[in-house]
Amino acid sequence: MIRFEHVFKRYPERGEALTNISFEMKVGEMAFLTGHSGAGKSTLLRLIGLLERPSRGQILVNGRNLATLPRRQIPYHRRQVGMIFQDHRLLPDRSIFDNVALPLVVTGLGQKEVGRRVRAALDQVGLLKRERATPVALSGGEQQRVGIARAIVGRPPVLLADEPTGNLDPDLSREIFELFERFQYVGVTLLIATHDLALVNSMQHRTFTLDDGRLLNDTGRW
Numbered sequence: 040m041i042r043f044e045h046v047f048k049r050y051p052e053r054g055e056a057l058t059n060i061s062f063e064m065k066v067g068e069m070a071f072l073t074g075h076s077g078a079g080k081s082t083l084l085r086l087i088g089l090l091e092r093p094s095r096g097q098i099l100v101n102g103r104n105l106a107t108l109p110r111r112q113i114p115y116h117r118r119q120v121g122m123i124f125q126d127h128r129l130l131p132d133r134s135i136f137d138n139v140a141l142p143l144v145v146t147g148l149g150q151k152e153v154g155r156r157v158r159a160a161l162d163q164v165g166l167l168k169r170e171r172a173t174p175v176a177l178s179g180g181e182q183q184r185v186g187i188a189r190a191i192v193g194r195p196p197v198l199l200a201d202e203p204t205g206n207l208d209p210d211l212s213r214e215i216f217e218l219f220e221r222f223q224y225v226g227v228t229l230l231i232a233t234h235d236l237a238l239v240n241s242m243q244h245r246t247f248t249l250d251d252g253r254l255l256n257d258t259g260r261w
């Protein structure tokens with residue numbers, strides 16, 4: 040589902056942020072991405088989401104080579120990859136329903152179908168009853184779950200999360216990670232960047248470790 044072949048990413052002002060990264064993730068695999076601050080975790084996720092392009096190397100997502108993807112297919116690719124961020128990035132003046140519906144607006148789906156999908160996504164994260172609330176009325180953990188509902192509403196086969204529990208206490212963090220496991224069971228491929236080593240070590244999932252842009256360790260490579 041995700042394949043990196045000798046991927047490098049260089050920023051002119053920084054030098055190499057990622058150096059010769061190669062790995063493969065299968066459909067329905069869940070993996071953690073760890074490493075010190077500045078190791079390149081966010082950069083790696085942004086390359087998969089096509090928010091940035093590598094300086095060298097190839098990235099394939101769902102069999103498609105991102106380097107040769109026709110421009111008109113970029114929006115389609117972005118819908119294949121749900122992204123979850125630490126800071127939720129919710130629109131403060133819009134309801135929870137509207138925030139979750141946002142990715143569907145461009146798809147041309149009818150209002151009824153949008154409503155059905157938004158409620159299905161809110162149901163999965165346990166927030167069906169809060170659809171009329173605005174983000175400020177929600178706790179940090181609930182806001183993060185709205186961010187997750189927004190990422191899954193288009194039913195993407197790939198989910199990427201960048202420090203999704205950075206602001207949450209351990210119990211809420213575990214709940215979020217267990218929610219991710221439920222998506223894995225239905226075949227979603229997940230890659231989760233996190234500093235929370237205690238949680239990573241307590242769960243049985245493949246773990247990538249980046250160190251200064253290099254893939255230092257991959258527990259899935261036997």
Ligand SMILES: Nc1ncnc2c1ncn2[C@@H]1O[C@H](COP(=O)(O)OP(=O)(O)OP(=O)(O)O)[C@@H](O)[C@H]1O
Pocket residue numbers: 050051052053056074075076077078079080081082083
């Ligand atoms: N747009 C950019 N322009 C220049 N340098 C960048 C850019 N984005 C990231 N970098 C640099 O690339 C390196 C990797 O950054 P990245 O954000 O991927 O690390 P990270 O592992 O996600 O760190 P953190 O855990 O602090 O979020 C850092 O040195 C960072 O300063």
